[in-house]
Amino acid sequence: MEGDQTPRRASNSDARRNARARAADKFFSAPRDEAWRARYRAKDSKLAPRRLVQQKLDQKKAASERARAWNKAHAEQVRETQRRWREANADRVRAYGRASYAHRREQVAERGKADRDRNPEKYRQRHREWLSRNPGYSTEYGRKYRQDPDRYARMLESNRNAKRLAKRLATLGVLPREVVNAG
Incomplete structure (x- = not known):
C-alpha cells in the first residue's frame, strides 16, 4: 500500500522546527517592522508640523466665524463696548x-x-x-x-x-x- 499514506504524527522535532520557524520569523521580521515604524515616524514627524499648522488655521477660522456670528447677533453690545474703549x-x-x-x-x-x-x-x-x-x-x-x-x-x-x-x-x-x- 504504497499510495496509502497516513498523516504523519507530529513529532517532537516538528514542534521544535515550528518553534524555530516562529522565532526566525519574529527575529527577521522585527527589524523590518522596526524599520517600517522608524520610516513612518520620520514621515509623520515631517508631516506633523504641517498638520498642526493646518489644525491651528482651521481653529482660527472656526473661532473667527463664531466671533463674527456673535458680533452680528449682539451688534448693539459691540458698539457700546467699542465706544467705551474709545x-x-x-x-x-x-x-x-x-x-x-x-x-x-x-x-x-x-x-x-x-x-x-x-x-x-x-x-x-x-x-x-x-x-x-x-x-x-x-x-x-x-x-x-x-x-x-x-x-x-x-x-x-x-x-x-x-x-x-x-x-x-x-x-x-x-x-x-x-x-x-x-x-
Missing part, C-alpha cells in the same frame, strides 16, 4: 488715526477733493456756517499773519500775480476756473 483710550485712538492718515495721506486728500468737486455748494455752506460760529477767528488769523512783514509781502505779491493771470486769461477768453479744474 473713551477710555482717546490718546491711542488719536495715535491710530494719525498713523492711518500718514500712511494714506494721498488717498484721503484725493477722496476729499473728489467730494468737494461733486458738492461745491455743500462745502461753501459749511464754510459760511463755520465763519458765523467763529466770527473773530479770521480777523485774528489775518492779524497774526500780517505781523511777519516778509510773509505778508509774499502773500500780497502772490495775490497780485493771481489777479494778473486772471485778467490775462479773461482777455484771452479762458475762464480761470476752467484752467484750475483742467490742471
